[in-house]
Amino acid sequence: MDTIFALASAPGKAGLGVIRVSGPRADDACDALAGGRPEYRRASLRRLRDAEGGVLDEALVLRFDAGKSFTGEEVVEFHLHGSVAIIQAVLRRLGALDGFRMAEPGEFTRRALENGRMDLTQVEALADLIDSETESQRRQALDLLSGALSARVGRWRDATLRAVSLLEATIDFADEDVPVDVSPEVRALLTEVVEGIEAELSGLDAAERVRTGFQVAIIGPPNAGKSTLLNYLAGREAAITSEIAGTTRDVIEVRMDLGGLAVTLLDTAGLRETDDAVERIGVQRGRERAEAADLRVHLVTEDITPGVVPGPDDLVFRAKIDLVGGEGVSGTTGQGVPALVDAVKARLMDKAVQAGLASRERHRLALTAGASHLHAAIGLLDSGADLYELTSEEVRLALRRLEALLGHIDVEQILGEIFSSFCVGK
Numbered sequence: 087m088d089t090i091f092a093l094a095s096a097p098g099k100a101g102l103g104v105i106r107v108s109g110p111r112a113d114d115a116c117d118a119l120a121g122g123r124p125e126y127r128r129a130s131l132r133r134l135r136d137a138e139g140g141v142l143d144e145a146l147v148l149r150f151d152a153g154k155s156f157t158g159e160e161v162v163e164f165h166l167h168g169s170v171a172i173i174q175a176v177l178r179r180l181g182a183l184d185g186f187r188m189a190e191p192g193e194f195t196r197r198a199l200e201n202g203r204m205d206l207t208q209v210e211a212l213a214d215l216i217d218s219e220t221e222s223q224r225r226q227a228l229d230l231l232s233g234a235l236s237a238r239v240g241r242w243r244d245a246t247l248r249a250v251s252l253l254e255a256t257i258d259f260a261d262e263d264v265p266v267d268v269s270p271e272v273r274a275l276l277t278e279v280v281e282g283i284e285a286e287l288s289g290l291d292a293a294e295r296v297r298t299g300f301q302v303a304i305i306g307p308p309n310a311g312k313s314t315l316l317n318y319l320a321g322r323e324a325a326i327t328s329e330i331a332g333t334t335r336d337v338i339e340v341r342m343d344l345g346g347l348a349v350t351l352l353d354t355a356g357l358r359e360t361d362d363a364v365e366r367i368g369v370q371r372g373r374e375r376a377e378a379a380d381l382r383v384h385l386v387t388e389d390i391t392p393g394v395v396p397g398p399d400d401l402v403f404r405a406k407i408d409l410v411g412g413e414g415v416s417g418t419t420g421q422g423v424p425a426l427v428d429a430v431k432a433r434l435m436d437k438a439v440q441a442g443l444a445s446r447e448r449h450r451l452a453l454t455a456g457a458s459h460l461h462a463a464i465g466l467l468d469s470g471a472d473l474y475e476l477t478s479e480e481v482r483l484a485l486r487r488l489e490a491l492l493g494h495i496d497v498e499q500i501l502g503e504i505f506s507s508f509c510v511g512k
């Protein structure tokens with residue numbers, strides 16, 4: 087096993103630069119650079135030296151013993167002054183040591199997984215946490231990282247495992263006329279797991295939205311002031327505005343943090359019948375994106391928007407109230423915008439609170455497949471026939487899905503995909 091190293095902090099000039107070393111020979115790095123091995127888990131100030139004894143930097147050295155480190159291996163961290171030259175020099179020095187090489191993207195985390203320091207849902211959570219930009223994303227990722235989903239899936243796995251062993255025991259003792267009928271207990275176990283999985287699945291869409299962001303579309307007739315409102319909310323000229331009806335064609339997206347929720351605002355083409363072929367495409371796209379969005383904000387004027395009826399969950403605001411007065415919004419003066427933001431936030435919060443822990447397509451596929459095998463197993467039990475072998479097979483298939491969710495089997499296949507999104511140093 088190679089000892090790997092990489093810059094763990096962001097590249098470039100900074101106050102500090104942290105280089106992480108992990109592997110069986112990590113202590114060699116202490117010997118070679120710091121002239122000895124500091125105590126475990128104790129920040130120690132050391133002069134780091136090159137091969138000729140010249141000083142590379144004065145740094146904090148942190149040593150972790152195997153089994154108690156991020157990767158589960160011997161780990162050493164060098165907290166350097168964050169200069170590009172120092173970091174390069176230290177990386178070069180480490181690269182020259184026997185058995186040392188640069189880490190590949192995600193390799194530290196991969197070792198953590200392989201050494202059982204985290205499971206696959208926690209690896210995903212770590213990626214989410216590093217990507218998190220809003221409060222709700224941060225909290226969601228920390229929940230997962232703490233192993234909340236792992237614990238839940240672990241309970242389902244244990245119950246499923248118990249069901250398999252009950253069935254297997256019955257099959258093994260079939261000749262011996264074991265009087266116990268295990269069906270009621272197996273059925274109860276499987277039903278409980280299926281219900282748990284289905285509850286989790288019902289919160290998956292919301293969780294996925296919290297993780298990747300809610301989409302909110304602004305729609306309405308041409309010249310209602312949709313782009314002006316978008317720009318006001320974005321705090322910049324993200325979209326072109328003009329007094330010409332039909333200015334916006336492409337859907338304009340602006341990412342923002344709305345009260346702790348990640349939101350993508352969509353500005354769309356004004357909805358109208360038109361002979362302009364390009365505008366018509368824009369209107370069509372706008373309609374489709376608005377329909378697929380989590381929430382639609384209708385900006386209305388006196389004009390009737392052809393063929394558009396706000397849905398019961400949509401928000402409707404009267405536009406340009408600086409001109410017409412009354413309740414509504416103005417993207418020019420900002421009047422009514424705080425109320426609009428509050429209303430959007432409230433609607434999205436209603437959805438966000440339904441979020442479960444599972445938040446990815448990978449989770450959905452595993453849980454859906456697991457539940458369907460369990461349903462099949464329950465169906466076989468309910469058939470009344472003596473179909474324990476078939477039932478057991480279905481329960482085993484469900485079990486495999488739950489194990490895969492945690493990354494315990496079929497790992498190799500999914501690992502590449504997950505780790506490819508990591509960068510070097512993680």
Ligand SMILES: Nc1nc2c(ncn2[C@@H]2O[C@H](COP(=O)(O)OP(=O)(O)OP(=O)(O)O)[C@@H](O)[C@H]2O)c(=O)[nH]1
Binds near residue numbers: 314326328331415
């Ligand atoms: N007084 C006032 N003028 C506004 C307001 N919002 C937009 N306008 C003006 O109305 C015109 C149309 O604004 P846009 O933001 O381009 O309208 P739009 O709905 O995006 O229009 P399309 O993209 O063509 O559908 C521009 O001249 C804006 O300056 C508002 O709240 N108050």
Ligand SMILES: [K+]
Binds near residue numbers: 309
């Ligand atoms: K316009």
Ligand SMILES: [Mg+2]
Binds near residue numbers: 314326327333353356
């Ligand atoms: Mg526009």
